[in-house]
Amino acid sequence: MTGVADINTAAAVPGTGGVGAWIRYGWPISAEQIDFAAEHYRAAILQPWELESAAELKRRRPDMTVLCYKCLSSTRSYEPGPLYSSGVSYSEAPDDWFAQRLNGGRIQWARYEGHWQMTVWSPEYRNRWVRNVVAELTDSPFDGVMADNDVFDDYYGLDLPIRDARSMTDFRDGVGELVHTAGRALNDVGKILVPNIAESRREPGRWARHAAYGGGFEEVWLGFSPVDLFDPETTESQLPQADGPGLSILRVPTDGNDEHPNFEYGLAAFWIFGAGRGAYSATGHDDYSRTQHVAQLDWDLGEPLDEPVRRGHTWWREFTHGWAAVNFNSDRRRRRRVRVPRGMVDVQGDPVGPRLVLHPRRGVVLRRG
Template sequence: MALGNSASRGLWVRYGGEPVTEEQIKFAAEHYSVALLQPRQTYAAARLKELNPAMTVLCYKCLSSTRSYETEGPYTSGVSYTEAEQVEQSGEQWFARRSNGERIEWTGYPGHYQMQVWSPSYRWHWVRNVTTELAGSPFDGVMADNDIHGDYYGLNLPIQGARNVKKFHRGLDRLVKDAGRALNAGGKILVPNIAESRETLGKWERHSAYGGGFEEVFLGWSATDFLDQPSALAQIKQMMGNHHPVSLGQVPEMGVLSPRLTLLRASTDGQDDHPNFLAALAAFWVFGAGQWSALSAGGHDAHNGTPWREELAWDLGAPQGDAVMSEGAWVRRFSQGWAAINLGPKKSGTLTLPPDLVSATGPAPSTLVLPAHGGAIFRYTRN
C-alpha cells in the first residue's frame, strides 16, 4: 500500500453529503496525496486508486455516535442505529443515556446519538464491523472521527454510567487501540481525528500509533477564532515528535512499515484565497519542515468541495536550520524556499527576505510585515 504522494501536500476532506463527481475525482487524483471519503463512496475510492496508486484513501467512521437516519449500509458509524436498537431489545445497553433514561441526541446534529464508548461489547462490535467492511475494499484504512476531548455535543454530564468526560476518554483510548491493532493486522491503517491533543500529553503519540492523526482545527476553531500562541505551539509540539512507523500485517515483525500520517485542516470562510489557508501552509512548513503529510482548509462542516492552493504542490526542500522567532514571527529557511508564520494577535515587525524568492503571484518583496495570524511562503526562482 502506497501512503501518500510527495509531489503534493494536499488533503481532500470529502465526506460531505453531496455526490462525488467524476470531475472532482480526476482533480483530486491529480492534486491531492490523501483523501477522506464517506464509506459509501467506494467507487470514488477505487477510481482515485486507479488514477493515482500512490494516493492514500481513507474511509470515514465515527467512534462515538450512531446515526438514526442511516437505514442501510455502509454506515458512517462502526455500529448502525438498527444494530444498537436490536442489542438493547436483548437487554444490553449501547446508547448513552441521561439520568432520566433518555437517549442523548447530539446538539446541532439531529439524528446523531451518543454511544457508550466505555462498553466492551460496543467496542468489540465496532471493531468487528469496521474491519470486516474494510477487508478487500479499495480504502487504505479509516479516518476515525470524534475522538473527543470535551463535551462538544450537549452531553451535559453526569449521565448514566459516566460522571465526567474521563469515562469517555478511557473508552476511546481502548477503542482506538483495539481498532488500530485489528486494522493494522489486516493491512489497513487507523487515523483518528484527535481532538485537542495539546490538552493531554502523549495522546497524539498514542492515538496516532496505528497510522497517523488528523487535527481538524489546526491553529484555530474558526475563520476568526484562533488559538493563542502558547496553545498553538502546544498543539504543534504534539505532532513534532519522531513517531515510529506503523507495521502492517498479521505478524508485526514481518509486516510492511508505513510512516504515520499527519493530516491538518485549517478553518476559513470557504474561499481558497482566505489568508488562513496560506498561514496554515506556512506553519506546515515552518514547524513540520516538510515531514507532515497533508493539509486542507475550508468552512465549518464544509466537506463537499476541492479546496486548493498552488503552493500545496511546492517542495521547499530541506530545512536550513530550526524555526526561529524574528520580529514577532516564526521563520524558517529551506534549501528551495522560505516560510514565516505569525501566531500572535498583532502584526509582526519587518522581516527581511532572502533574495531571488517568488510567490505564487510574482517576485517576493525584499521585506515583509505579516498581519496577525498571517503567514507566507516563497520559493527560489532557480526551482
C-alpha cells in the same frame, strides 16, 4: 504481514499531487472532483460507501492515502446502509449500547439531528465496532480509517452526568481504548487508523499515543473558527502535531473562501513545523463537499536547509526550493519584519525581498524563482 512502522512510513511518503488533504464526506462526489483530486491532493477522506471513488483515486494515484470515514462515538439513525459512517449501525445496536440520560432517554447530539451517542465505555460496543470495521476494510480499496470524534470534552450537549458515566473521563477512557484496539486490529490487516484527536494539546502525550497506528487528524489546527484563532502559546502547543507520528492531516478554519488569509497562514506553519510531510487543508465549518485549493498547495518546497528559526512568536524556515514564515502573534500591533532569502517569488511569480512585513496571524509561502 505489514508492520505498524512500515504502514506509518508508507502513509507519510510524499506523493506527486502537492500536500493537500481532501476532506470529502459531504454530498455525492462528481467525476470532475475525482479528476481534480487525483491531480492536486496527497490524502483524501471519503464516506465508506464511496468505494468506486476510492478505487479510482488509488488507480490513478497509488501513492495517495485514501481513508474511510468512521465515527467512534455515535451511530446515525438516518443512514439506509448497507455501509455506514459509524462502526455499529443504528438498527444493529441493542438498547444498552445507546447512552441514556438519567431518565432513560437516548441522547441525540445537539446540532446534529440523527446522531446518537453510544456507550463508548462498553467493551461489547467497542468489540463490535472493531469487528465490523476490520471486516469491512480488509478487502477494501481504502488504505484505512479516519476515526472521527476521538473526543476530549462535551461538544454535543451530553449534559453529564448520565447513566453509567459521571464525567468526560469515562468517555475519554472508553474512546481511548477503542482507538488502541481498532488501531492494532487494522494494522494487522495492513490498514491504518487516523483518529480525529480532539484537543490533544490539553493532555501530554495524547497525540502521539492516538496517532501511533498510522497518523492523526487535527480538525481545529491553529483555531476554532476563522475569527477565533488561538493565542500564540496555545498555537505553539499544537505545532508538534505537524511532525507525526504517521500521517498528520491538519485542517485550519476559514470562512469557506479559499482566498481567506487563514489558508496560507496554516500552510506556512504546516511547512515550517512538518517540513512538508503529512497533508493539509483549510475549510469552512463542516464544509466537506468541495475541492478546496490554492496554488501554493501544489508547491514542493523541497528539503529543509535548517531547523525552524524563531524570533518571539514569529517563525520561518528555508527549504531547497522555497521559504515559509508565520507570525503567531494576536496583538494587531505586533507586525514583524523578516529577512527573505534571495531568489524567492510569490504566487504570481513576482520577486520578493529582501524583507517583508508579516502581520499578526498571517503566514507566507514562497518558492524559488
